[in-house]
Amino acid sequence: MTDSTRGTGVPNGPPWSVDVLADLHAGVLDTRQSAALWARVNNDPEAQAILAALDSVKHDLDALGDAPVEPMPAHFAAQLDNAIAAEAARSMPSAAGRGVAPLVDMAEARRRRNKRMGWVGGLVTAAAAVVAVAFVALPGQQPTGGTAQPQNDNGNNNSNSEQAAPQDLPPAALQADDLGPAIGALSGKKDYGPLDDEQGLKDCLADKGIEDPQVIGAREVTLDGTPGVAALLAQGEDGHRFRLLIVSPDCSGDPITDASIG
Numbered sequence: 001m002t003d004s005t006r007g008t009g010v011p012n013g014p015p016w017s018v019d020v021l022a023d024l025h026a027g028v029l030d031t032r033q034s035a036a037l038w039a040r041v042n043n044d045p046e047a048q049a050i051l052a053a054l055d056s057v058k059h060d061l062d063a064l065g066d067a068p069v070e071p072m073p074a075h076f077a078a079q080l081d082n083a084i085a086a087e088a089a090r091s092m093p094s095a096a097g098r099g100v101a102p103l104v105d106m107a108e109a110r111r112r113r114n115k116r117m118g119w120v121g122g123l124v125t126a127a128a129a130v131v132a133v134a135f136v137a138l139p140g141q142q143p144t145g146g147t148a149q150p151q152n153d154n155g156n157n158n159s160n161s162e163q164a165a166p167q168d169l170p171p172a173a174l175q176a177d178d179l180g181p182a183i184g185a186l187s188g189k190k191d192y193g194p195l196d197d198e199q200g201l202k203d204c205l206a207d208k209g210i211e212d213p214q215v216i217g218a219r220e221v222t223l224d225g226t227p228g229v230a231a232l233l234a235q236g237e238d239g240h241r242f243r244l245l246i247v248s249p250d251c252s253g254d255p256i257t258d259a260s261i262g
Helices: 018-026 031-041 046-066 074-091 104-135 182-186 198-205
Strands: 143-146 148-150 173-174 215-223 228-232 242-247 257-261
Touching: 018 031, 018 046, 018 173, 018 257, 031 046, 031 198, 046 182, 046 215, 173 182, 182 228, 182 242, 198 215, 198 228, 215 242
Parallel strands: 173 215
Antiparallel strands: 143 148, 215 228, 228 242, 242 257
């Protein structure tokens, strides 16, 4: 843990380092530290954005674990079998002088090959997780002493996310029966669509009875094919960390969905 701590053992912040938030997200802190830290990061939109990125990575890795494994192309498999057979022949006692060819158990060789490929796949997955967290959690930021610090257009540190320029992103396709991917799709995004800017989004949310929302991200989406503008807010209900609100493009009528996730 890179942050200094108070006398209670709770890390100082905000801001908190990604290491601290990753420990909190993974549940490796003790009960007292975890409870005290959650109470504080739940009110910090920047910390919530990093936690949202970690949630997204976990969701993607869980889905990857259930995905079918593509077979190795046949020509690569043949080359690997030949290499394993050659290595096995070199490691066996020389029998060439007696005219006896060394025997190679190809089934065992293939099992060893598959085991090696499993290790390689695991390392690639772990590396992808690290890259995804760094890319999603810290867009446009530079590391400063282990602590994520957003920057404005002039390169100066600026913790006010409201100054970020709106983005123009393609709509994210969401499904009502699986809203988990919305965390990664919206976290840190500033695409307000027909609502123009963050103030337009907040005015729309105020019309829905939500005053002073802590906006983690916003983006145009489709929910089961229905277009809308989605806002990811801090502090969901029933133990969830986020609230997902999707409104119609012109903010008319009731919300398309209002759910707690994460």
